[in-house]
Amino acid sequence: MAAPEADQFIRALHLARECIALGARLGTASQVTGLRSSMLRTYFFRHGGSINGRRPESSEWVHWGNLCLRAEASEFASIFSTLHEQYRCLPADALVIAYRMYAERCPRKPTVSFDRAFALVCDLLGIWLRKEARLAMHRCPQCRARYVAEIGAPPPRESGCVFCHLLQRYPLDARVQAHYVARRADLPPILARPDGAGPEKAA
Template sequence: MPTRGDRHLRAIQLAKQLAALGARLKTIHLITGIPPRQVQALFFPDPRSIPRGRAPDSAEWYHGANLIVRTDACLIGAKYRQLRVQGLTAGDALVLAYRAYQAATQPPHRISLDRAFNLVSYIDGLWLATAPTLSVLPCPTCGCEFIAAVGTVAHGDACPFCKLLERSHLDHRIQASYPARATRDMTERQLGMLALFHLLSPGSDTPAE
């Protein structure tokens, strides 16, 4: 059984990873329990290096975001849910899901660690949320998993991945955001993009990191 010292050491290690990913002091505090002043002293000795800006206080940003941002969010949410089902703690699952998101998309990354933290809080009903208001659903059309409000019935019209695949050959922003191998056949290109999405879907054997 882990001792108090073991738990504190693990919290410090997790805080270090979160700080490296750009998390704000409050975010690190809520996840690890380490007081913000201690987090600052340990990982941000130069006050100018402390991440600034206001973090989202609800999940409404997801519903109002454009298609590419919502797709990015779904990549994080699906991987996070997979890791939680596998038994990882919420903090570890968030870190690994965010790293997987960074590996699967082109920089600059549209979703910050703080937004990812906000997102999974409302998926799991912890940290910022008292109950889940978002759920991760499998799309019956493309098989990818997407985020929707709790109570939503899964169908292709609600799936960001289906919409993104439909528009991929017309929108250069989508092509730049989710690069697939070069091909003249658009159907093959879309299948390549779909394979990329499935890298972060539950059931994938792809490592989280």
């Protein structure tokens, strides 16, 4: 194996290890790295322990999921898009870095799994599982936050985007409060409003 090919293979293995450590199924790690699932199983799951079950093949959950799931999908997508667009990270690297940054904000198991984040990136860029993009980042005219929605989706109504809805529900919904109670320090930058108000002031 030539030196450049060896370097590329080592880098792919390292990337696969990162994906698996973040909860990726073998199929997802294989898509991201280009390495065969059988090879990854040999290297990382020789004695079992891989995540079983069918991975999500689309991002439809972005539309029908509960409020917290949709908000965190946009949170991850915003981090990923910033890394990919502004810092020119390759999609695979941006996926891993963005998911790690997102997961570090979660005191418990992340609401958005790595496989779901992968499907989201597929639909944002039209790569891996997709031949064309289906989703894009939009800017809410009310709170100015970036959120993910279908390409060409009209601006949200007066009630605003998913983050606006989260701000409105937070003081009134005990389930939403319980979901974010350990993340309160992260809420103001995520849910920034022009007047600087966050859930604490809204309450």
